[in-house]
Amino acid sequence: MLEVIQDNWDLLQDGxxxxxxxxxxCGIASLLLGTLIAACRVSPVPPLRWFGAAYVxxxxxxxxxxxxFAVALGFPKLRFNFSFFQFAVIALxxxxxxxxxxAIRSGINTVPIGQAEAARSLGMSFxxxxxxxxxxxxxxxxxxxxxxxxxxxVRNSAIASAFNTTELMGTSSTMIENGxxxxxxxxxxxxxxxxxxxxxxxxxxxxxxxxxxxR
Amino acid sequence: xxxEASVLFDVPGPKARRRNLIIGVVGTxxxxxxxxxxxxxxxxxxxxxxxxxxxxxxxxxxxxxxxxLKATLKAFALAAxxxxxxxAFLAAGRLSDHKIVRWASTxxxxxxxxxxxxxxxxxxYLVPGSQGWWKxxxxxxxxxxxxxxxxxxxxxxxxxxxLAVPKGQxxxxxxxxxxxxxxxxxxxxxxxxxxxxxxxxxxVVVTLKDTSxxxxxxxxxxxxxxxxxxxxxxxxxxxxxxxxxxxxxYVAMCMILSAFATWLERRLRTSRKGKxxxxxxxxxxxxxxxxxxx
Numbered sequence: 001m002l003e004v005i006q007d008n009w010d011l012l013q014d015g016x017x018x019x020x021x022x023x024x025x026c027g028i029a030s031l032l033l034g035t036l037i038a039a040c041r042v043s044p045v046p047p048l049r050w051f052g053a054a055y056v057x058x059x060x061x062x063x064x065x066x067x068x069f070a071v072a073l074g075f076p077k078l079r080f081n082f083s084f085f086q087f088a089v090i091a092l093x094x095x096x097x098x099x100x101x102x103a104i105r106s107g108i109n110t111v112p113i114g115q116a117e118a119a120r121s122l123g124m125s126f127x128x129x130x131x132x133x134x135x136x137x138x139x140x141x142x143x144x145x146x147x148x149x150x151x152x153x154v155r156n157s158a159i160a161s162a163f164n165t166t167e168l169m170g171t172s173s174t175m176i177e178n179g180x181x182x183x184x185x186x187x188x189x190x191x192x193x194x195x196x197x198x199x200x201x202x203x204x205x206x207x208x209x210x211x212x213x214x215r
Numbered sequence: 216x217x218x219e220a221s222v223l224f225d226v227p228g229p230k231a232r233r234r235n236l237i238i239g240v241v242g243t244x245x246x247x248x249x250x251x252x253x254x255x256x257x258x259x260x261x262x263x264x265x266x267x268x269x270x271x272x273x274x275x276x277x278x279x280x281x282x283x284l285k286a287t288l289k290a291f292a293l294a295a296x297x298x299x300x301x302x303a304f305l306a307a308g309r310l311s312d313h314k315i316v317r318w319a320s321t322x323x324x325x326x327x328x329x330x331x332x333x334x335x336x337x338x339x340y341l342v343p344g345s346q347g348w349w350k351x352x353x354x355x356x357x358x359x360x361x362x363x364x365x366x367x368x369x370x371x372x373x374x375x376x377x378l379a380v381p382k383g384q385x386x387x388x389x390x391x392x393x394x395x396x397x398x399x400x401x402x403x404x405x406x407x408x409x410x411x412x413x414x415x416x417x418x419v420v421v422t423l424k425d426t427s428x429x430x431x432x433x434x435x436x437x438x439x440x441x442x443x444x445x446x447x448x449x450x451x452x453x454x455x456x457x458x459x460x461x462x463x464x465y466v467a468m469c470m471i472l473s474a475f476a477t478w479l480e481r482r483l484r485t486s487r488k489g490k491x492x493x494x495x496x497x498x499x500x501x502x503x504x505x506x507x508x509x
Contacts, residue, residue, distance in 0.1 A: 040242075042221070042223055043238075044221075044223075044224045044227055044231070044235050045235045045238045045239040045242065046239060047239045047242055047243045047246075048238070048239065048242045051242070051246060057470065057473075058466065060473070061420070061424075061466050061469035061470045061473055062424070062462070062465065062466050062469070063423075063424040063425065063426075063427035063465055063469075064424070064427075065427035065428055065430055065431070065438060066427055066438060066461075066462055066465055069430070069438055069441070069442075069458065070458050070462065073442070073445075073454065073458075074454060074455055074458050077260060077262075077452075077454050077455055078256050078257065078260050078262070078455065079256065079259070079260055080256070108222060108223065109222075111222045112222070113221070113222045115222065116221075116222045116223065120225060126224075130223065134222055134223060154331075155329075155330070155331040155332065155333075156331070157331075158331040158333040158334060159333055159428070159431070161333075162430075162431045169331070169333060169334060169337075172337065176341065176345075181345065181346070182337075182338075182341040182342050182345045183338070183342045183345070183346060186334055186337055186338045186341070186342070189334055190330050190331075190334050190335075190338075193329075193330060193331050193334065194329055194330065197329050198329060201329075
């Protein structure tokens with residue numbers, strides 16, 4: 001079982017770094033996109049709200065494999081040409097963004113309306129109300145769900161392996177073809193994922209502890 | 216919402232209404248422009264040619280998609296039922312009075328929730344064959360993998376529903392001389408089920424979505440059917456049309472189930488028998504490996 005990592009250290013390392021890279025890039029992209037769509041969803045402009053709701057409903061009810069399938073195999077046929085890594089980022093972030101949007105929206109919904117009314121009656125402008133009253137409170141409520149969504153995203157990123165992206169799960173096929181026992185190959189890959197997800201979950205717990213306030 | 220104040224916005228006055236209208240028009244135009252661009256690209260690459268859509272009138276192709284749908288639904292039905300059963304057992308284990316049972320179920324739940332489902336499915340798919348233990352149809356690794364993963368999530372849903380029942384209920388039942396099994400089956404589960412049912416169904420939607428992972432282990436489900444039809448030379452490789460068709464089937468199925476969960480939640484909330492008990496948010500220090508619905 002140990003020879004699997006001894007012999008394939010470089011390959012596993014590449015895969016591990018690939019998954020990390022995918023995590024960071026998709027994490028940032030889906031946070032940005034999710035925030036943008038959440039902004040649409042809570043805006044006072046009906047068409048933007050409809051768009052936000054439609055996006056969330058559509059992507060939350062679409063299997064991620066189908067999105068990967070449509071992006072990685074369908075985009076080239078429409079002459080949208082990107083690298084496999086970029087395809088993976090597009091597929092994973094559009095999917096995760098729908099969930100992030102909902103986490104942000106329900107975070108905003110936890111802020112009592114009196115908070116904003118008090119801020120406005122003190123003469124605060126929209127920007128001040130938003131940045132000093134609403135978002136600090138909404139952010140605290142949204143951090144735990146967003147954190148678990150990002151952890152789920154890491155697990156979901158394994159699907160990218162089937163669409164030619166260099167990442168951890170993808171290394172398994174090379175190693176199994178080279179004659180290593182699939183059991184140990186997959187055990188080591190699972191450990192690799194556990195390292196990332198458990199680290200993230202520990203970081204998240206620390207962050208939550210730091211942000212926790214008594215309401 | 217635009218007519219009333221929210222935490223973000225006050226009721227808009229005439230100036231704000233005008234501004235919102237302008238933003239609305241500009242936003243709609245931008246989205247429409249993007250849509251037109253995509254449709255033009257579809258047109259340019261010949262996705263609307265009748266030759267690419269004709270094959271879907273053949274009964275053979277329709278039958279092929281239908282067979283894929285049947286395979287998807289079969290795996291889904293098995294996995295959904297098994298995962299709820301496993302979830303009930305794991306929840307009972309986590310609520311057990313015996314420390315060993317509690318510890319074992321908690322470890323099981325934590326471990327399988329932290330691992331990517333795909334890795335689990337590949338283990339079940341590849342390992343028994345390569346170790347020479349047994350051979351099985353690719354449907355079973357998919358069903359067993361989905362059962363284990365979703366079972367751990369369902370266990371948490373069921374446990375949360377049971378824990379949400381006020382403590383006085385079980386205390387009263389014990390005081391009446393009920394046994395533990397009686398308290399669980401006659402007092403806690405009937406009350407908790409109203410709280411847990413919507414989340415259980417939402418997780419069933421996730422199970423349905425995840426059956427598409429069967430595509431990666433060559434289980435002949437909907438996506439596999441789509442790939443095969445989409446690469447067929449004689450049909451002018453209708454990959455985009457078939458993806459649109461299969462995608463619509465998937466999204467429609469998931470949306471119907473999601474809508475059912477929402478409807479049920481609303482119905483239970485406004486039921487004459489009173490509201491279901493609200494689930495307490497988990498403690499912040501708890502290991503957060505869930506991501507509801509992902």
